[in-house]
Amino acid sequence: MKYNFDQLAVRESFGNMKHIETPATVMERDGITFCGAEMDFPTAPVVIEALTKRAKNGLYGYTLADQKYTDSIISWMRRRRNWEIQKEWIVPTNGTLHAIGSCIKAFSNEQDGVIIQPPVYMLYERVITTNNRTIAVNQLRYEQGLYCIDFEQLEELMSVPSNKIMIICNPHNPVSKVWNDVDLSRIVQLAIKYDVMLISDEIFAEIVFKGNETTPLLKIEHARDISVVLTSIGKSFNFTGFSHANAIISSDRIREKFLAQRRIDHYGSMNPFIRDAIIAAYDEGEAWFDEMLQYVSKNIEYVEQFFRNHFPDVTVSPIEGTYLAWINWNNLLLNNEQLESFLLEEAALDLDQGWHFGMGGSGFTRINLATPHEQLVKALARLKLTRS
Numbered sequence: 001m002k003y004n005f006d007q008l009a010v011r012e013s014f015g016n017m018k019h020i021e022t023p024a025t026v027m028e029r030d031g032i033t034f035c036g037a038e039m040d041f042p043t044a045p046v047v048i049e050a051l052t053k054r055a056k057n058g059l060y061g062y063t064l065a066d067q068k069y070t071d072s073i074i075s076w077m078r079r080r081r082n083w084e085i086q087k088e089w090i091v092p093t094n095g096t097l098h099a100i101g102s103c104i105k106a107f108s109n110e111q112d113g114v115i116i117q118p119p120v121y122m123l124y125e126r127v128i129t130t131n132n133r134t135i136a137v138n139q140l141r142y143e144q145g146l147y148c149i150d151f152e153q154l155e156e157l158m159s160v161p162s163n164k165i166m167i168i169c170n171p172h173n174p175v176s177k178v179w180n181d182v183d184l185s186r187i188v189q190l191a192i193k194y195d196v197m198l199i200s201d202e203i204f205a206e207i208v209f210k211g212n213e214t215t216p217l218l219k220i221e222h223a224r225d226i227s228v229v230l231t232s233i234g235k236s237f238n239f240t241g242f243s244h245a246n247a248i249i250s251s252d253r254i255r256e257k258f259l260a261q262r263r264i265d266h267y268g269s270m271n272p273f274i275r276d277a278i279i280a281a282y283d284e285g286e287a288w289f290d291e292m293l294q295y296v297s298k299n300i301e302y303v304e305q306f307f308r309n310h311f312p313d314v315t316v317s318p319i320e321g322t323y324l325a326w327i328n329w330n331n332l333l334l335n336n337e338q339l340e341s342f343l344l345e346e347a348a349l350d351l352d353q354g355w356h357f358g359m360g361g362s363g364f365t366r367i368n369l370a371t372p373h374e375q376l377v378k379a380l381a382r383l384k385l386t387r388s
């Protein structure tokens with residue numbers, strides 16, 4: 001491999017959230033936390049170079065999404081996602097959640113419902129409730145270790161006139177499922193039938209494995225007049241601390257409304273560092289990105305094999321997308337508190353607890369696999385010791 005993913009990025013003394021929140025039990029045993037969807041190795045060297053160049057330039061003034069910026073995004077989407085987008089469709093925002101908040105405000109009224117599909121990224125709940133909207137829950141179905149959408153229940157929820165928006169998470173954090181064209185088309189058909197707007201959070205879109213591809217929602221027939229797609233280099237290039245996302249909106253009507261809300265929400269200048277990082281990542285970061293996927297694949301295989309061999313009663317959901325493994329411990333018959341304390345106290349394993357992701361999350365944990373292989377091996381070896 002040309003790039004080094006074996007090295008942990010230095011987190012100490014940088015105010016890094018994962019570092020600050022690592023429990024003492026884990027630190028004392030020379031471990032790392034596996035919470036949070038953030039890579040443990042540094043981003044692509046080309047991104048670091050672009051940021052260094054900008055830092056040295058000393059010009060941090062107001063910045064625009066210029067031609068170079070939009071060309072980079074257009075070209076990446078064409079190459080990586082087989083998706084033709086137009087320059088006018090690209091709307092930079094202050095972050096994925098921020099953009100979801102703007103959509104919620106622009107396209108619904110207080111008390112209206114927003115449909116989410118737990119177990120799912122926990123902060124959707126916060127952005128809905130803090131905007132005084134109601135959560136409409138379409139819990140995913142879990143059958144023989146696999147997840148699918150409960151379309152009957154979804155239709156019921158969509159048919160309620162006050163449910164105005166649905167958030168799709170594709171690939172779906174934390175269950176690591178990529179919704180395919182059939183799933184997406186069914187969602188679009190229902191949304192058109194019941195006049196529901198769709199927000200597709202595609203922050204993990206490019207992080208896919210085993211031949212999976214994330215279809216941009218806007219490529220689904222008839223989706224263009226009801227959808228907003230959110231993209232970012234946050235997950236793909238380990239860049240989440242620089243709050244940013246590009247909303248891709250092909251409908252003029254939706255884009256104009258969204259832009260008006262973005263103004264109300266005080267979107268100011270494009271952050272000059274974000275501009276340069278996105279251009280570098282998309283134009284020159286592909287080789288790093290491909291190697292990163294290969295490296296994470298090795299971790300995925302390792303985790304799947306580890307549980308098969310040593311904890312056959314614990315199952316790992318197939319990882320189609322994201323770099324997160326979703327692990328089902330329910331056969332151990334522990335409650336959430338017991339599970340957390342078993343993992344933390346006995347194995348110094350700090351994992352995201354499944355119940356944080358809402359309904360259907362109890363008895364599961366999520367583990368970050370964008371980490372140096374050796375860290376994973378060490379952590380799972382501690383877990384194995386609990387069996388002896």
Ligand SMILES: Cc1ncc(COP(=O)(O)O)c(C=O)c1O
Nearest residue numbers: 037095096097098121173201203
């Ligand atoms: C699925 C998903 N969407 C959005 C976010 C947050 O994105 P942002 O920091 O751009 O708001 C995360 C962060 O973990 C995530 O997992």
